[in-house]
Amino acid sequence: MAxxxxxxxxxxxxxxxxxxxxxxxEPVKLEGVQLQQAIQRLAQMSGLQVQGxxxxxxxxxxxxxxxxxxxxxSLLGGSGASWDIQxxxxxxxxxxxxxxxxxxxxxxxxxxxxxxPSGLMVLDRNMLASMPAGNGxxxxxxxIHPNVQFDNAQLSSKTPGEIAPANIxxxxxxxxxxxxxxxxxxFNNDIDPAHDNTALLDSAPGRSxxxxxxxxxxxxxxxxxxxxxxxxxxxxxxxxxxNTRAPSKAFSGKVSIQTSRDSWTRxxxxxxxxxxxxxxxxxxxxxxxxxxxxxxxxxGHVTDxxxxxxxxxxxRSTIPLSFYSANNVAQMGYQEEKQKRKIDNYFLKSVWSINxxxxxxxxxxxxxxxxxxxxxxxxxxxxxLKSGGQQYAMKLKWDADWAxxxxxxxxSVLEQSRDSDNDDYYTWxxxxxxxxxxxxxxxxxxxxxxxxxxxxxxxxxxxxxDINLNPWVTGAxxxxxxxxxxxxxxxxxxxxLTEANVYxxxxxxxxxxxxxxxxxxxxxMSPTINGWNGQYMTSRTRYVQGGFNFxxxxxxxxxxNDMRMGxxxxxxxxxxxxxxxxxxxxxxxxxxxxxxxxxxxxTVFSAGANRYYGRSIYAWRLQDGRNRLxxxxxxxxxxxxxxxxxxxxAHAANNSTFNQLDVPYDDEWMLGFKQQFAELEFAFKxxxxxxxxxxxxxxxxxxxxxxxxxxxxxxxxxxxTNAGRSRNDIYxxxxxxxxxxxxxxxxxxxxxxxxxxxxxxxxxxxxxxxxTYFDNDYIQYKGRFIHYADRPADNYHRPWxxxxxxxxKIESINLTVDNFVRYRSGYAKAGNTGKKVxxxxxxxxxxxxxxxxxxxxxxxxxxxxxxxAKNQAAFVNLDIFNVLDKQVVxxxxxxxxxxxxxxxxxxxxxxxxxxxxx
Numbered sequence: 001m002a003x004x005x006x007x008x009x010x011x012x013x014x015x016x017x018x019x020x021x022x023x024x025x026e027p028v029k030l031e032g033v034q035l036q037q038a039i040q041r042l043a044q045m046s047g048l049q050v051q052g053x054x055x056x057x058x059x060x061x062x063x064x065x066x067x068x069x070x071x072x073x074s075l076l077g078g079s080g081a082s083w084d085i086q087x088x089x090x091x092x093x094x095x096x097x098x099x100x101x102x103x104x105x106x107x108x109x110x111x112x113x114x115x116x117p118s119g120l121m122v123l124d125r126n127m128l129a130s131m132p133a134g135n136g137x138x139x140x141x142x143x144i145h146p147n148v149q150f151d152n153a154q155l156s157s158k159t160p161g162e163i164a165p166a167n168i169x170x171x172x173x174x175x176x177x178x179x180x181x182x183x184x185x186x187f188n189n190d191i192d193p194a195h196d197n198t199a200l201l202d203s204a205p206g207r208s209x210x211x212x213x214x215x216x217x218x219x220x221x222x223x224x225x226x227x228x229x230x231x232x233x234x235x236x237x238x239x240x241x242x243n244t245r246a247p248s249k250a251f252s253g254k255v256s257i258q259t260s261r262d263s264w265t266r267x268x269x270x271x272x273x274x275x276x277x278x279x280x281x282x283x284x285x286x287x288x289x290x291x292x293x294x295x296x297x298x299x300g301h302v303t304d305x306x307x308x309x310x311x312x313x314x315x316r317s318t319i320p321l322s323f324y325s326a327n328n329v330a331q332m333g334y335q336e337e338k339q340k341r342k343i344d345n346y347f348l349k350s351v352w353s354i355n356x357x358x359x360x361x362x363x364x365x366x367x368x369x370x371x372x373x374x375x376x377x378x379x380x381x382x383x384x385l386k387s388g389g390q391q392y393a394m395k396l397k398w399d400a401d402w403a404x405x406x407x408x409x410x411x412s413v414l415e416q417s418r419d420s421d422n423d424d425y426y427t428w429x430x431x432x433x434x435x436x437x438x439x440x441x442x443x444x445x446x447x448x449x450x451x452x453x454x455x456x457x458x459x460x461x462x463x464x465x466d467i468n469l470n471p472w473v474t475g476a477x478x479x480x481x482x483x484x485x486x487x488x489x490x491x492x493x494x495x496x497l498t499e500a501n502v503y504x505x506x507x508x509x510x511x512x513x514x515x516x517x518x519x520x521x522x523x524x525m526s527p528t529i530n531g532w533n534g535q536y537m538t539s540r541t542r543y544v545q546g547g548f549n550f551x552x553x554x555x556x557x558x559x560x561n562d563m564r565m566g567x568x569x570x571x572x573x574x575x576x577x578x579x580x581x582x583x584x585x586x587x588x589x590x591x592x593x594x595x596x597x598x599x600x601x602x603t604v605f606s607a608g609a610n611r612y613y614g615r616s617i618y619a620w621r622l623q624d625g626r627n628r629l630x631x632x633x634x635x636x637x638x639x640x641x642x643x644x645x646x647x648x649x650a651h652a653a654n655n656s657t658f659n660q661l662d663v664p665y666d667d668e669w670m671l672g673f674k675q676q677f678a679e680l681e682f683a684f685k686x687x688x689x690x691x692x693x694x695x696x697x698x699x700x701x702x703x704x705x706x707x708x709x710x711x712x713x714x715x716x717x718x719x720x721t722n723a724g725r726s727r728n729d730i731y732x733x734x735x736x737x738x739x740x741x742x743x744x745x746x747x748x749x750x751x752x753x754x755x756x757x758x759x760x761x762x763x764x765x766x767x768x769x770x771x772t773y774f775d776n777d778y779i780q781y782k783g784r785f786i787h788y789a790d791r792p793a794d795n796y797h798r799p800w801x802x803x804x805x806x807x808x809k810i811e812s813i814n815l816t817v818d819n820f821v822r823y824r825s826g827y828a829k830a831g832n833t834g835k836k837v838x839x840x841x842x843x844x845x846x847x848x849x850x851x852x853x854x855x856x857x858x859x860x861x862x863x864x865x866x867x868x869a870k871n872q873a874a875f876v877n878l879d880i881f882n883v884l885d886k887q888v889v890x891x892x893x894x895x896x897x898x899x900x901x902x903x904x905x906x907x908x909x910x911x912x913x914x915x916x917x918x
Contacts, residue, residue, distance in 0.1 A: 118594065119224055119226030119227040119670065120222060121145055121222070125245070128221070130861065132818065132820060132860065132911075133913075135163045135315065137164075137166070137213070138212075138213050139167070139168045143822070144751065144753065145225070146734065147755060148170055148225075148238075149797060153891055153903065155905040157269060158284060158285045160262070161288075161291070164341070165212050171728055172728030172759045172793070173726075174237070175193075176765075177614045178237040178238055181241040183242075183244055183393060183395060183408070185408055185464065186234065187209065187412065188615065189387070191416040191622070192206045194206075198383075201500075201543070202454065202543070203418075204418040206387060211367040211414070213242060214295070217345065218242050218244060219246070222239075222240075224238055225238040226610075226687045227670060228612065230588070231466060233556055233613065234577075234614070235614060244349060245299075248301075248307070250301075254295070254296070255916055257294050257913065257914060258912065260909060261290045262287065262290070265907065265910075266882075267287070267907060268906070276326040277326075280321055281322040281323060282325065282376060286319050289317055290318045292316045294314045295915070296311070296312050305354070308350050311347040314342075316340070316342055317340065318339075322337070324438070325376040328377060343368075343388070344366070346366040357400070361394070361396075362393065362395070369388040372385075377436075379436055381421070381422070382421040383418055383419065386415055386416075386417040390413050394410070395407070395408050401470075403467050403470055406467075409464075410461075412458075413459050414457070415457050417453075417456055418451075422449040423453070424450075424500060424502075425447075425449040426449050428446045428447070428524065429444070429528045429529065429532065431532075437529075445506075451502070453497040454495070454496055455497055456492075457492070457493050458618065459492075463487045464484065465484050465486075466482065466484040469481045481560070482562070483558065484557070485556065487553075487554070487555050488553070489552070490551065490553075491550075492549060493547060493548070497545065498545060499543065499544055503537035503540050504541075505537060506537055509534045511534070516644045517641075520536060520642045523536035524536075538634060541630060542633055550621060553580050554577065554578070555579070558573060560572065566599075567596040568594075571593070573591070574589050582660050583660050584662065586613045588613055591608060591609050592606070604673070604674040607672065608670045609668070611668070613665045614666070614694075617766060619766070619767070626656070627653065628653075632650035633648050654712060654713050655716065655717050656719065659720065661722050664692070668687060668689050668690075670686060671685070672685040680736070681735070681736055681737075685730075686730070688727075688728070689728040689729075689730070690726070695724060695763075695766050696770040697720055697769050701715075705719075718769060727760045729759075733755075734752065734754075737750055746809065747808070749807045750806045751806075753802070753804075754800070754802045754803075755800060759792065760793065780839065782847075799827050800825045804819075805820045807819075813864075821858045821859075827851075850900055857886055857905075859881045860883055872916070872917065874914075876914050877912070878910065881911075886907075889903070
């Protein structure tokens with residue numbers, strides 16, 4: 001039992017008679033295993049998950065036999081850690097020197113944002129359940145993270161009815177340059193994540209997350225913002241890894257319903273916008289909304305070693321608007337139409353512990369999103385914009401004698417599509433039959449219809465292998481090598497499912513009969529406002545059915561070595577990626593270091609130097625050739641009727657061309673320091689990011705590459721180049737107590753996070769034409785002459801912020817109170833004034849800035865439970881956002897302070913959730 005005594009020196013006594021530890025049916029024998037392996041196996045056989053063992057270094061082989069509780073008492077004897085069991089999860093927590101290690105953490109203790117100096121923050125299940133949830137999406141939970149910034153308009157008071165997950169920037173990178181991972185498998189939407197226009201003829205809007213996961217599914221969220229391990233690739237920002245919950249051992253479940261609405265929301269609207277807002281017919285102004293979220297889950301073990309979990313969530317938002325735009329309501333009256341938003345999550349997961357070394361997990365995720373829009377003043381213009389999709393995944397975890405081996409296999413189908421109520425669009429002259437047009441008598445038109453159906457899909461097969469070899473020693477150095485492979489194959493497609501016609505040129509007619517005696521389409525016999533007996537369309541832009549697709553293959557391999565030499569830890573690594581989309585092979589070295597000054601985790605220095613290669617977006621190629629589906633046709637009137645046939649007059653030239661590019665990358669170096677003092681842990685970190693080869697869309701003429709054949713390639717065509725650059729400096733300080741604070745029968749966990757950043761304006765997002773950025777001429781800014789690319793960033797950037805989150809549990813009354821207070825500094829948004837001054841013999845644009853004031857906001861959740869039976873309770877969660885109802889400017893229409901119309905964030909808003917768990 002010498003091995004047990006060695007193990008005991010690393011962990012606290014963790015299990016006692018009063019803990020609800022499942023008892024194994026038969027005695028267990030563990031031979032020749034290490035400490036981490038022993039804990040994992042026992043937890044698996046007991047139906048528990050394990051967290052917090054990754055830093056344990058008991059490397060001597062252990063051989064023990066006995067009942068589960070006896071084994072665990074032996075393994076976790078001694079001193080060095082504290083523990084708890086919550087919701088089927090065994091958690092191990094470090095204990096500061098000088099404190100008793102055998103003090104048991106109370107059940108349901110919330111650990112706020114476990115922060116590592118190396119760049120990892122973990123938001124666990126209890127924290128996710130305690131914080132104000134709002135729409136309950138993945139990225140909204142990340143507002144506590146000091147290196148995560150949101151779009152200025154994300155909390156706009158004009159659009160509180162939206163339910164889609166927010167885009168985020170990590171360390172100043174573009175929002176589509178983060179890697180989103182669920183249970184080891186990526187779920188990024190690379191079809192066209194930066195496109196946000198809902199009314200373009202040939203596309204549909206998207207975002208960076210392929211699946212809008214509900215946080216109720218998750219066990220934890222792990223965010224890597226620096227010193228990211230070599231096992232992750234495909235980002236220049238950071239990695240957001242979501243891990244779904246495993247089924248509990250006992251049968252259990254939960255149902256709940258949550259709601260918010262405009263009457264529970266304080267709007268802050270500038271008086272110059274008030275009338276337009278109240279009579280809005282535009283999705284960008286939402287004076288009314290109602291939101292509902294319904295959740296239900298069942299879980300448990302069918303047998304001792306096979307568990308199932310089924311979960312459903314349905315999010316709905318109804319947004320009543322005016323059919324007429326605000327400027328037409330006075331003349332035509334208010335006619336209500338409703339836009340709708342819908343996100344579903346259907347999730348099924350199984351966990352099969354085949355034996356004490358082999359676990360098979362499988363999951364099915366069906367997460368469609370459908371948003372219904374209509375265009376104001378346009379009859380029958382409804383359109384469903386579809387995103388989300390399905391993911392089928394399997395994970396096999398093998399605890400071998402020589403390593404821990406994990407394999408993931410997944411297949412996903414993501415879409416970014418459009419389903420229109422009508423395929424054809426008409427600009428009718430207002431008539432008796434088409435009587436909704438607004439305008440002067442001579443020019444009034446009644447608009448009708450849509451732009452047809454488009455389907456864009458990304459079908460991906462992914463395989464991932466991770467091998468973590470058992471530690472081995474050479475001299476004074478302990479090595480822990482991990483290596484792995486990633487492979488994915490994607491088929492990306494664009495297809496116009498229906499022929500669509502855009503008619504915009506009506507002319508007078510006295511008949512809707514063609515010269516051959518048949519009825520003429522796009523023709524209407526009804527007296528018009530300007531005196532025509534009837535009208536017919538003389539020209540059309542025709543989008544024919546058709547499409548194209550391409551396949552991509554991505555391969556990656558990595559290796560890294562967690563080396564320990566006394567108090568020093570080094571993690572050198574390298575990741576190699578190859579793809580046939582850009583036809584490039586990239587090599588990304590990674591190096592992280594930690595030095596524990598006293599060997600007791602009280603004073604730790606960290607550093608790192610890393611390279612991260614980003615994502616290549618499929619839209620860059622999907623645009624190529626799309627315009628070739630467009631034709632222009634004409635027809636005329638003839639004696640006795642309308643000409644029988646349309647005459648094709650033009651075939652559109654391609655307006656975009658694809659070329660293989662270098663893969664964008666960021667070089668990072670960081671320094672960190674962690675100190676435990678006076679029952680607090682302080683962690684400071686500096687990160688420098690230099691981005692290169694960022695992708696910028698420019699016109700061919702700007703590149704000096706004009707079209708040689710304008711009939712095939714438009715003279716105004718665009719393409720892409722690696723002209724983008726960026727630089728970001730980020731300083732972060734976090735402070736949190738080493739253990740929850742006990743006071744008057746309550747427990748309070750807290751986290752304070754401060755950050756300061758300086759960002760030069762990164763290149764424009766790839767969907768914006770960046771000719772000005774590419775030319776990089778001089779501008780005058782604040783009286784100084786600088787290059788255009790050196791202007792400050794104006795979105796996803798507050799120079800410094802402070803976040804304080806506290807969670808207080810009052811066990812005597814079953815109440816949890818979570819407070820999130822955020823300070824965001826004032827900043828100046830730069831913009832072109834339209835004025836020019838002379839510099840070096842040239843006229844240059846004058847830029848000015850509009851100052852935004854600093855602001856403090858406070859969000860709160862009150863969570864109360866009413867126990868009604870053993871392991872059963874009714875619960876109520878009340879979320880209050882912007883408790884103090886602060887007016888917060890998020891954007892403005894111009895940088896001219898005299899004429900700027902500000903857009904404010906949402907004022908005080910209430911959400912209510914009621915439910916029952918058993």
